[in-house]
Amino acid sequence: MSEREYKVTVWGKPHAVTVYQKSKSVWEAVGHYMEETIRVTDRSAGSAIKRWKSAATYKGNG
Structure with missing residues (x-):
C-alpha cells in the first residue's frame, strides 16, 4: 500500500494529511482537523x- 503525507491549508492553517492507495482506483486521505479525524x-x-x-x-465553517 502506497502512503504519502501532504500539507493542506484550511482557513490559513496547515494540516498534515496522509494519503493511502487502498487499491488500484481507491485512495484514502486521513487527517485531523478541529480535534476530529476526517477520513x-x-x-x-x-x-x-x-x-x-x-x-x-x-x-470549520459550521
Missing part, C-alpha cells in the same frame, strides 16, 4: 486531498 476516499490521490480539504472547510 475520505476518492479515485486519485489529488481528488482525495481535495475532498478532505472540502470536508475540513465545511466543518
